[in-house]
Amino acid sequence: MSYAVLENIRVSYDGKTPVLxxxxxxxxxxxxxSLLGASGCGKTTTLRVVGGFIEPRxxxxxxxxxxxxxxxxxxxxxxxxxxxxxxxPHLTVFENVAFGLKLRKIESASLKSxxxxxxxxxxxxxxxxxxxxxxxxxxxxxxxxxxxxVVEPQLLLLDEPLSNLDAKLRLSMRVEIKRLQKKLGITTIxxxxxxxxxFSISDRVAIMDKGVIQQxxxxxxxxxxxxxxxxxxxxxxxxxxxxxxxxxxxxLNNLGEEMVIDEIRNHTGGQTSWTGxxxxxDIVLTGTEVSGTNRLxxxxxxxxxxxxxxxxxxxxxxxxxxxxxPKDSIFEPGTLVCAHLPSDxxxxx
Amino acid sequence: MRKSVxxxxxxxxxxxxxxxPLIIITATAFGEASTIRFPIQGxxxxxFTATFASRSFMSSLGLSFALASYATLLALLVGIPASxxxxxxxxxxxxxxxxxxxxxxxxxxxxxGYALFQFLVIQWRMPVFAGLLLGHFLVSLPYVIRVVGASLxxxxxxxxxxxxxxxxxxxxxxxxxxLPNIGSGIVAAFMLSFINSFNNIPVSMFLxxxxxxxxxxxxxxxxxxxxxxxxxxxxxxxxxxTVVLMVIVERTLGIGSLAK
Numbered sequence: 001m002s003y004a005v006l007e008n009i010r011v012s013y014d015g016k017t018p019v020l021x022x023x024x025x026x027x028x029x030x031x032x033x034s035l036l037g038a039s040g041c042g043k044t045t046t047l048r049v050v051g052g053f054i055e056p057r058x059x060x061x062x063x064x065x066x067x068x069x070x071x072x073x074x075x076x077x078x079x080x081x082x083x084x085x086x087x088x089p090h091l092t093v094f095e096n097v098a099f100g101l102k103l104r105k106i107e108s109a110s111l112k113s114x115x116x117x118x119x120x121x122x123x124x125x126x127x128x129x130x131x132x133x134x135x136x137x138x139x140x141x142x143x144x145x146x147x148x149x150v151v152e153p154q155l156l157l158l159d160e161p162l163s164n165l166d167a168k169l170r171l172s173m174r175v176e177i178k179r180l181q182k183k184l185g186i187t188t189i190x191x192x193x194x195x196x197x198x199f200s201i202s203d204r205v206a207i208m209d210k211g212v213i214q215q216x217x218x219x220x221x222x223x224x225x226x227x228x229x230x231x232x233x234x235x236x237x238x239x240x241x242x243x244x245x246x247x248x249x250x251x252l253n254n255l256g257e258e259m260v261i262d263e264i265r266n267h268t269g270g271q272t273s274w275t276g277x278x279x280x281x282d283i284v285l286t287g288t289e290v291s292g293t294n295r296l297x298x299x300x301x302x303x304x305x306x307x308x309x310x311x312x313x314x315x316x317x318x319x320x321x322x323x324x325x326p327k328d329s330i331f332e333p334g335t336l337v338c339a340h341l342p343s344d345x346x347x348x349x
Numbered sequence: 350m351r352k353s354v355x356x357x358x359x360x361x362x363x364x365x366x367x368x369x370p371l372i373i374i375t376a377t378a379f380g381e382a383s384t385i386r387f388p389i390q391g392x393x394x395x396x397f398t399a400t401f402a403s404r405s406f407m408s409s410l411g412l413s414f415a416l417a418s419y420a421t422l423l424a425l426l427v428g429i430p431a432s433x434x435x436x437x438x439x440x441x442x443x444x445x446x447x448x449x450x451x452x453x454x455x456x457x458x459x460x461x462g463y464a465l466f467q468f469l470v471i472q473w474r475m476p477v478f479a480g481l482l483l484g485h486f487l488v489s490l491p492y493v494i495r496v497v498g499a500s501l502x503x504x505x506x507x508x509x510x511x512x513x514x515x516x517x518x519x520x521x522x523x524x525x526x527x528l529p530n531i532g533s534g535i536v537a538a539f540m541l542s543f544i545n546s547f548n549n550i551p552v553s554m555f556l557x558x559x560x561x562x563x564x565x566x567x568x569x570x571x572x573x574x575x576x577x578x579x580x581x582x583x584x585x586x587x588x589x590x591t592v593v594l595m596v597i598v599e600r601t602l603g604i605g606s607l608a609k
Binding site: 051053072073074075076077078079080082084086087088089090099100103104144147148151 | 507508512522
């Protein structure tokens with residue numbers, strides 16, 4: 001049995017519009033799991049159900065086998081870090097971090113050493129007597145993290161913790177979070193809308209949309225095998241086309257042409273139609289027309305400069321196709337080009 | 350440059366308009382003549398001694414002070430939880446509830462006074478002090494709710510949620526993290542409420558009874574019959590107390606806002 005389990009969680013604020021519908025999620029001990037999605041997808045709501053701030057209308061949340069669905073927030077012993085840091089403004093860094101331990105009636109010598117040890121781990125030792133208003137954004141975030149971790153929580157909940165930081169700091173903080181999380185072995189749920197941030201830090205990612213988990217897997221698996229079109233779009237697939245089966249291991253596109261797709265070997269379950277998807281980076285453009293399978297002829301409609309490459313929008317018989325091509329050969333708008341869709345780069349969803 | 354000269358002029362005129370009467374009142378308190386006159390003749394402190402010797406002035410001063418203190422305390426005890434609850438209600442019910450709590454400021458004081466008189470004194474035959482206390486509590490409450498509510502609006506409630514997650518139950522979290530962070534609002538609410546109650550005439554006029562009178566009503570009655578400088582003297586005393594209070598608040602609030 002997994003460490004933290006959400007079973008058939010249903011949340012609705014007004015009883016009519018569902019926010020979460022029958023959500024299931026199992027998290028292993030010591031894992032860092034991200035909830036990823038656009039705003040309004042239900043990721044923060046899920047986190048708040050786990051934290052105890054929202055009581056679900058149906059379903060169960062268990063931690064280590066103990067039902068916690070109705071347990072009060074203050075009895076859960078979960079660490080919490082918010083986007084706004086939410087430091088206690090009237091307390092110093094030391095007092096902020098010591099807050100949870102004082103409530104646990106830890107005797108003062110050991111309290112002091114535990115707080116100082118945590119401040120050292122988070123590189124805040126020199127700032128112990130400062131007030132939050134005297135700290136930079138990154139320092140505040142580290143205090144928030146230290147305050148949540150010092151009580152040795154059963155679960156660490158991070159709600160968009162890096163969104164208020166500038167790009168450079170965000171990068172170093174996410175490494176920091178990962179390092180601390182692994183070092184202390186704390187099971188963590190991380191809510192974010194930033195795909196790159198999420199993929200770099202997580203053991204597993206749950207991609208959410210409209211209150212439903214669309215796919216829950218490792219970042220690598222999601223990146224190379226998106227479960228459906230929503231996830232595929234989310235992880236950078238922009239070109240989609242319909243495919244229908246024609247005999248075993250073969251399929252045809254809308255124009256009735258055969259397309260060769262390696263992944264079709266894994267789809268033996270009697271399915272007769274799919275959506276094929278490919279990333280703009282994976283399509284190869286050539287100027288001269290080459291006949292053969294998986295080749296599309298189209299005219300260049302728009303060309304935009306991306307720095308490392310050019311992006312082309314092609315008008316083909318299969319519809320609009322977006323291609324990122326290297327700078328060494330440039331195609332002018334209006335010219336005819338040939339796009340090759342490598343059989344190993346097409347995914348089916 | 351020209352514009353700022355005009356502005357300065359207006360500012361000076363308004364400033365004079367506000368302060369000159371107070372300066373004149375202060376001066377008249379030291380005159381020897383038996384009626385209020387300006388400029389004053391001679392210099393004496395006898396009106397001050399007369400004021401402090403006057404039983405009716407002193408007892409009504411004591412009553413006003415006690416009344417303002419209790420009414421403010423009561424208003425804070427009810428108003429702080431009320432504005433906390435208001436800040437947490439949904440947008441649908443909030444404006445109506447807020448309007449309800451603030452209604453005593455929209456209704457003219459004389460109407461509130463009359464209504465309370467009808468109910469508390471005529472209908473329920475409430476003791477005078479209890480009636481006054483209820484009336485003053487009622488006029489103080491909106492100030493507390495408005496001022497404390499304003500500082501709660503600035504408060505980031507995720508701070509409270511973090512406190513819960515660290516092991517505080519709700520009352521404890523309120524005391525430990527919410528209250529310390531709305532302290533300046535509470536001090537401001539206390540001041541406004543206290544001063545408002547201390548100065549109140551319309552409600553007090555209806556609710557005072559035989560032998561029980563607040564300072565403003567006593568002063569009004571006194572001026573109707575005699576026009577001697579003891580009224581000026583007590584005004585000077587009140588101004589002095591207010592200035593001292595203001596300085597204290599300024600000092601503490603100054604420190605408070607530094608700590609924010």
